[in-house]
Amino acid sequence: xxxxxxxxxxxxxxxxxxxxxxxxxxxxxxxxxxxxxxxxxxxxxxxxxxxxxxxxxxxxxxxxxxxxxxxxxxxxxxxxxxxxxxxxxxxxxxxxxxxxxxxxxxxxxxxxxxxxxxxxxxxxxxxxxxxxxxxxxxxxxxxxxxxxxxxxxxxxxxxxxxxxxxxxxxxxxxxxxxxxxxxxxxxxxxxxxxxxxxxxxxxxxxxxxxxxxxxxxxxxxxxxxxxxxxxxx
Amino acid sequence: xxxxxxxxxxxxxxxxxxxxxxxxxxxxxxxxxxxxxxxxxxxxxxxxxxxxxxxxxxxxxxxxxxxxxxxxxxxxxxxxxxxxxxxxxxxxxxxxxxxxxxxxxxxxxxxxxxxxxxxxxxxxxxxxxxxxxxxxxxxxxxxxxxxxxxxxxxxxxxxxxxxxxxxxxxxxxxxxxxxxxxxxxxxxx
Numbered sequence: 001x002x003x004x005x006x007x008x009x010x011x012x013x014x015x016x017x018x019x020x021x022x023x024x025x026x027x028x029x030x031x032x033x034x035x036x037x038x039x040x041x042x043x044x045x046x047x048x049x050x051x052x053x054x055x056x057x058x059x060x061x062x063x064x065x066x067x068x069x070x071x072x073x074x075x076x077x078x079x080x081x082x083x084x085x086x087x088x089x090x091x092x093x094x095x096x097x098x099x100x101x102x103x104x105x106x107x108x109x110x111x112x113x114x115x116x117x118x119x120x121x122x123x124x125x126x127x128x129x130x131x132x133x134x135x136x137x138x139x140x141x142x143x144x145x146x147x148x149x150x151x152x153x154x155x156x157x158x159x160x161x162x163x164x165x166x167x168x169x170x171x172x173x174x175x176x177x178x179x180x181x182x183x184x185x186x187x188x189x190x191x192x193x194x195x196x197x198x199x200x201x202x203x204x205x206x207x208x209x210x211x212x213x214x215x216x217x218x219x220x221x222x223x224x225x226x227x228x229x230x231x232x233x
Numbered sequence: 234x235x236x237x238x239x240x241x242x243x244x245x246x247x248x249x250x251x252x253x254x255x256x257x258x259x260x261x262x263x264x265x266x267x268x269x270x271x272x273x274x275x276x277x278x279x280x281x282x283x284x285x286x287x288x289x290x291x292x293x294x295x296x297x298x299x300x301x302x303x304x305x306x307x308x309x310x311x312x313x314x315x316x317x318x319x320x321x322x323x324x325x326x327x328x329x330x331x332x333x334x335x336x337x338x339x340x341x342x343x344x345x346x347x348x349x350x351x352x353x354x355x356x357x358x359x360x361x362x363x364x365x366x367x368x369x370x371x372x373x374x375x376x377x378x379x380x381x382x383x384x385x386x387x388x389x390x391x392x393x394x395x396x397x398x399x400x401x402x403x404x405x406x407x408x409x410x411x412x413x414x415x416x417x418x419x420x421x422x
Contacts, residue, residue, distance in 0.1 A: 069240075069248055071241075072245040079252055086263075093271050
């Protein structure tokens with residue numbers, strides 16, 4: 001029993017890295033993914049900042065999950081996340097100014113990072129504090145990993161450098177398109193395809209087309225309507 | 234019925250208000266502790282930046298004369314420090330960039346040439362925009378004494394980064410504003 005429990009904790013931790021990678025499989029946080037991966041350093045900075053806030057917000061939201069009524073859960077999550085981000089920003093700015101000058105640009109972007117809200121809604125409000133913290137760690141690592149991979153490809157091809165160290169720039173000129181949005185989308189798509197190939201569709205949730213999950217269930221009269229709809233398709 | 238009203242309407246409002254109050258209190262407490270240190274850090278950073286931009290200066294005195302505003306509230310000089318040994322001045326300029334306000338410092342020597350440009354605060358998204366803030370890019374302004382245009386594209390003296398012209402133009406306009414301040418002060422007196 002204890003072994004099963006331990007295994008499930010491990011799977012919670014490792015899920016976010018490849019199998020349910022928040023950026024490449026769940027396709028959450030696409031805006032900061034594309035905006036900050038023009039270099040490896042920026043991608044790493046964004047990944048670490050988002051991971052720190054994700055872990056903390058997952059813990060707080062999980063601890064409050066029995067207190068927060070369902071009706072106001074989203075405003076409550078937003079208040080907690082925004083409050084956390086602002087506190088972290090103020091403390092970094094005051095006590096670790098060198099780290100703030102490196103990560104400060106990314107911190108306001110975290111409030112609008114839907115991975116934080118997505119994990120609060122999908123995981124933290126249904127699971128224990130420890131499980132939520134592990135999910136935050138796994139998802140944070142997965143997000144950082146995805147951003148570093150994207151940053152590596154874009155920086156190498158766009159600027160010919162890696163972490164600012166000239167590598168390809170000695171041989172070929174940088175392809176500017178990789179520093180811009182179209183190059184970001186291109187690399188993002190290739191990496192998504194690669195991760196899908198690696199996981200061989202295991203991450204896909206099989207869809208159940210039963211009537212209970214249908215938005216039109218309350219007005220649908222039954223089998224005949226569904227057949228008609230299928231024929232029309 | 235009474236229990237339903239409580240669960241449906243009162244409890245959500247009470248919980249949301251309570252969470253907002255707790256978070257606001259935490260923010261207020263953090264701000265009270267952090268803000269004096271942030272102000273002290275900002276002053277130390279600004280002093281270090283002034284020394285970096287005008288290394289020949291021995292000490293600085295704030296200029297209390299009229300400050301230039303190219304576009305009031307948007308592009309203007311917020312403070313000027315003149316070197317005590319009259320080797321030049323450093324102007325702090327507020328300008329308007331892609332992500333909002335951008336604060337920069339421009340060092341100008343007593344011959345009217347730019348000695349250096351440094352961005353001290355901005356809200357631009359990391360990536361292309363911040364390429365305009367690198368040491369190599371800003372080094373292009375060194376030695377210039379006149380801007381031909383407020384726009385980096387039309388000036389012709391700076392090799393700007395295509396696709397990031399909003400930040401580039403904001404910085405360029407800031408340098409233009411600082412040089413304007415220098416000429417209106419009649420140089421370093």
